[in-house]
Amino acid sequence: MENLSFLTFVLISFPDQIVVFLFGTLAIGKFNYFKDHKNYFKLFITFSLMTLLSFVTREVFGINFENTIFSLLFFILLLTYVLNFKFYESITASVFGFFILVLVEIPSSILLSNLLGIKGEQDLYNNISKLFIWVSVIRSIQVLVIFILIRYKLKILDLEKSSIKKKEYYLKIVVYLISIVTFAFLILIMARALVFSTDISSSNITLLKINICITILINIVLIIAVKGTHNYYKNKSDLNNNEVIQSIEYINSLINQQNYSEAKDALENLKTHITKN
Numbered sequence: 001m002e003n004l005s006f007l008t009f010v011l012i013s014f015p016d017q018i019v020v021f022l023f024g025t026l027a028i029g030k031f032n033y034f035k036d037h038k039n040y041f042k043l044f045i046t047f048s049l050m051t052l053l054s055f056v057t058r059e060v061f062g063i064n065f066e067n068t069i070f071s072l073l074f075f076i077l078l079l080t081y082v083l084n085f086k087f088y089e090s091i092t093a094s095v096f097g098f099f100i101l102v103l104v105e106i107p108s109s110i111l112l113s114n115l116l117g118i119k120g121e122q123d124l125y126n127n128i129s130k131l132f133i134w135v136s137v138i139r140s141i142q143v144l145v146i147f148i149l150i151r152y153k154l155k156i157l158d159l160e161k162s163s164i165k166k167k168e169y170y171l172k173i174v175v176y177l178i179s180i181v182t183f184a185f186l187i188l189i190m191a192r193a194l195v196f197s198t199d200i201s202s203s204n205i206t207l208l209k210i211n212i213c214i215t216i217l218i219n220i221v222l223i224i225a226v227k228g229t230h231n232y233y234k235n236k237s238d239l240n241n242n243e244v245i246q247s248i249e250y251i252n253s254l255i256n257q258q259n260y261s262e263a264k265d266a267l268e269n270l271k272t273h274i275t276k277n
Contacts, residue, residue: 006055009051009054009055010051010055012135013050013051013054013055014047014048014051015139016101017046017047017050017051017075018043018047019097019101019142019146020075020094020097020098020101021043021046021047021093021097022097022146022149023096023097023100023101023145023146023149024092024093024094024095024096024097024098024100025093025097026146026149026150026154026155027092027093027096027097027100027149027155027156027157028089028092028093028096028155028156028157028158028159028160029155029157029158029159029160029161030085030089030093030159030160031150031153031160032160039083042082042083042084043083045082046078046079046082046083049074049078050071050074050075050078053070053071053074054067054071057070057071068098068185068188069185072094072095072098072181075090075094076090076091076094077090079093079094086159088159088170088173089159091174091177092157092159092173092177095177095180095181095184096156096180096223098181098184099180099181099184099219099223100145101142102184102187102188102191103216103219104138104141104142104145105138105142106187106188106191106212106216108137108138108141109134109138109191109195110191110194110195110209112133112134112137112138113194113195113196116130116133116134118130118195118196119198120196120197120198121196124196156223156226156227157226157227157230158230158234164230164233164234164237169229169230169233172229173226173229173230176222176225176226176229177226179222180219180222180223180226183215183218183219183222184219186215187212187215187216187219190208190211190212190215191212193208194208194209194212
């Protein structure tokens, strides 16, 4: 979005921040966050700061692709310290929000570039009619995806109700998230080259399209792996909690029966079970 006026930049970038936040927040199941109207002012501050950062890094310092990484890191900090997300929630929401945005925008951008006959980045940003159609279509698709996520309560993880506190769980999730954001960044680079570069041969265009499809498929598999890992540890945690509750009820019944010897043995077994799990 080089050489755009500040107003035009804000009109494009500010909604992008909202969309990424909604994608990420809904993906981790934090639907209740929007029920507290006090959070709306914090959201406005967050989106404004993100838009300002994007403008400064891209338009003033000329940082382009690196801006995505800076924005992602800054977004994680804002989610944590302004919106009061837990740190792991901030990372997960940011990564999922970014990936879903890429997943929605890339196919739409490639299709629109062919339909509108866009011959480069300047051709898009210097042509008001093409830019208006481009933004309108992309926004409509994003709104549709958000509506579907809200309407059917779709989510990748349910961190709002999660009680998992396993070190190996967080390690696996972090590895998956790093892989997802890395591949999403590669998709963004390849798609940008495919849409805006005018000096790519037909064979390279075909190769780029194949690589984009493969990378998207890999990321979808990683998303499924994240969901599977989350469900596995959540079910394991719930099972352990049920076993603890049953043991406590059993010990309580032994105490009521004044069977202190067996109650003591049951307490030792419960202690061992908790220590191991």
